[in-house]
Amino acid sequence: xxxxDRRLDLSTKFLKMGQSLINEGREQNDxxxxxxxxxxxxxxxxxIGGDDDIFKFSDLCSMFSSKRILDEMNLADEIGKLxxxxxxxxxxxxNKLKRNDDEDDKKSDx
Numbered sequence: 001x002x003x004x005d006r007r008l009d010l011s012t013k014f015l016k017m018g019q020s021l022i023n024e025g026r027e028q029n030d031x032x033x034x035x036x037x038x039x040x041x042x043x044x045x046x047x048i049g050g051d052d053d054i055f056k057f058s059d060l061c062s063m064f065s066s067k068r069i070l071d072e073m074n075l076a077d078e079i080g081k082l083x084x085x086x087x088x089x090x091x092x093x094x095n096k097l098k099r100n101d102d103e104d105d106k107k108s109d110x
Contacts, residue, residue: 003069007047007048008047008048010044010047011044011048012044013044014041014043014044014047015040015041015044016041017037017040018037018038018039018040018041018042018043018044019037019041020037021033021034021036021037021040022034022037022038022041023037024037045054073101
Protein backbone atom coordinates (compact mmCIF):
# COMPACT_ATOMS: atom_id res chain seq x y z
CA UNK A 1 0.00 0.00 0.00
CA UNK A 2 2.89 2.38 0.70
CA UNK A 3 4.14 2.01 -2.88
CA UNK A 4 0.76 3.04 -4.29
CA ASP A 5 0.45 5.95 -1.84
CA ARG A 6 3.94 7.18 -2.75
CA ARG A 7 3.18 6.98 -6.47
CA LEU A 8 -0.09 8.86 -6.03
CA ASP A 9 1.74 11.52 -4.01
CA LEU A 10 4.41 11.88 -6.71
CA SER A 11 1.79 11.88 -9.45
CA THR A 12 0.02 14.78 -7.75
CA LYS A 13 3.31 16.71 -7.53
CA PHE A 14 4.07 16.13 -11.22
CA LEU A 15 0.56 17.26 -12.18
CA LYS A 16 0.83 20.45 -10.12
CA MET A 17 4.32 21.22 -11.43
CA GLY A 18 3.19 20.52 -14.99
CA GLN A 19 0.17 22.77 -14.63
CA SER A 20 2.39 25.58 -13.29
CA LEU A 21 4.82 25.22 -16.19
CA ILE A 22 2.01 25.17 -18.75
CA ASN A 23 0.59 28.38 -17.26
CA GLU A 24 4.02 30.03 -17.14
CA GLY A 25 4.75 29.02 -20.72
CA ARG A 26 1.47 30.49 -21.92
CA GLU A 27 1.97 33.73 -19.96
CA GLN A 28 5.54 34.15 -21.23
CA ASN A 29 4.64 32.97 -24.74
CA ASP A 30 7.32 30.28 -24.37
CA UNK A 31 6.01 27.10 -25.97
CA UNK A 32 9.06 25.11 -24.80
CA UNK A 33 8.22 25.66 -21.14
CA UNK A 34 4.55 24.91 -21.80
CA UNK A 35 5.50 21.67 -23.54
CA UNK A 36 7.76 20.63 -20.66
CA UNK A 37 4.73 21.20 -18.41
CA UNK A 38 2.67 18.89 -20.61
CA UNK A 39 5.41 16.27 -20.33
CA UNK A 40 5.30 16.60 -16.52
CA UNK A 41 1.54 16.00 -16.61
CA UNK A 42 2.17 12.95 -18.78
CA UNK A 43 4.76 11.66 -16.30
CA UNK A 44 2.22 12.04 -13.50
CA UNK A 45 -0.10 9.81 -15.48
CA UNK A 46 2.67 7.28 -16.07
CA UNK A 47 3.12 6.81 -12.34
CA ILE A 48 -0.52 5.82 -11.99
CA GLY A 49 -0.36 3.47 -15.00
CA GLY A 50 2.11 1.00 -13.52
CA ASP A 51 5.54 -0.41 -14.18
CA ASP A 52 4.83 -1.76 -17.68
CA ASP A 53 3.91 1.70 -18.93
CA ILE A 54 6.95 3.23 -17.25
CA PHE A 55 9.34 0.70 -18.80
CA LYS A 56 7.78 1.03 -22.27
CA PHE A 57 8.11 4.80 -22.11
CA SER A 58 11.71 4.44 -20.92
CA ASP A 59 12.46 2.22 -23.92
CA LEU A 60 10.95 4.81 -26.26
CA CYS A 61 13.09 7.55 -24.69
CA SER A 62 16.20 5.41 -25.10
CA MET A 63 15.42 4.76 -28.76
CA PHE A 64 14.79 8.45 -29.39
CA SER A 65 18.04 9.37 -27.66
CA SER A 66 19.98 6.81 -29.68
CA LYS A 67 18.47 8.12 -32.90
CA ARG A 68 19.45 11.68 -31.95
CA ILE A 69 23.02 10.58 -31.29
CA LEU A 70 23.21 8.83 -34.67
CA ASP A 71 21.71 11.88 -36.37
CA GLU A 72 24.21 14.20 -34.69
CA MET A 73 27.09 11.98 -35.73
CA ASN A 74 25.65 11.70 -39.28
CA LEU A 75 25.90 7.93 -38.92
CA ALA A 76 22.37 7.16 -40.02
CA ASP A 77 23.13 8.36 -43.56
CA GLU A 78 26.55 6.71 -43.57
CA ILE A 79 25.19 3.30 -42.60
CA GLY A 80 22.87 3.40 -45.62
CA LYS A 81 25.84 4.13 -47.91
CA LEU A 82 28.18 1.40 -46.69
CA UNK A 83 29.79 -0.89 -49.19
CA UNK A 84 30.62 -4.53 -48.45
CA UNK A 85 34.14 -3.90 -47.16
CA UNK A 86 32.96 -1.28 -44.68
CA UNK A 87 30.35 -3.68 -43.31
CA UNK A 88 33.17 -6.14 -42.67
CA UNK A 89 35.08 -3.44 -40.79
CA UNK A 90 32.08 -2.71 -38.59
CA UNK A 91 31.47 -6.41 -37.93
CA UNK A 92 35.13 -6.90 -37.00
CA UNK A 93 34.95 -3.98 -34.57
CA UNK A 94 31.79 -5.38 -32.99
CA ASN A 95 33.39 -8.80 -32.63
CA LYS A 96 36.45 -7.24 -31.04
CA LEU A 97 34.22 -5.43 -28.55
CA LYS A 98 32.44 -8.70 -27.77
CA ARG A 99 35.78 -10.46 -27.17
CA ASN A 100 36.92 -7.67 -24.86
CA ASP A 101 33.65 -7.89 -22.97
CA ASP A 102 34.00 -11.69 -22.63
CA GLU A 103 37.53 -11.24 -21.32
CA ASP A 104 36.31 -8.70 -18.76
CA ASP A 105 33.61 -11.15 -17.65
CA LYS A 106 36.22 -13.89 -17.16
CA LYS A 107 38.41 -11.55 -15.12
CA SER A 108 35.50 -10.56 -12.87
CA ASP A 109 34.60 -14.24 -12.28
CA UNK A 110 38.01 -14.90 -10.75
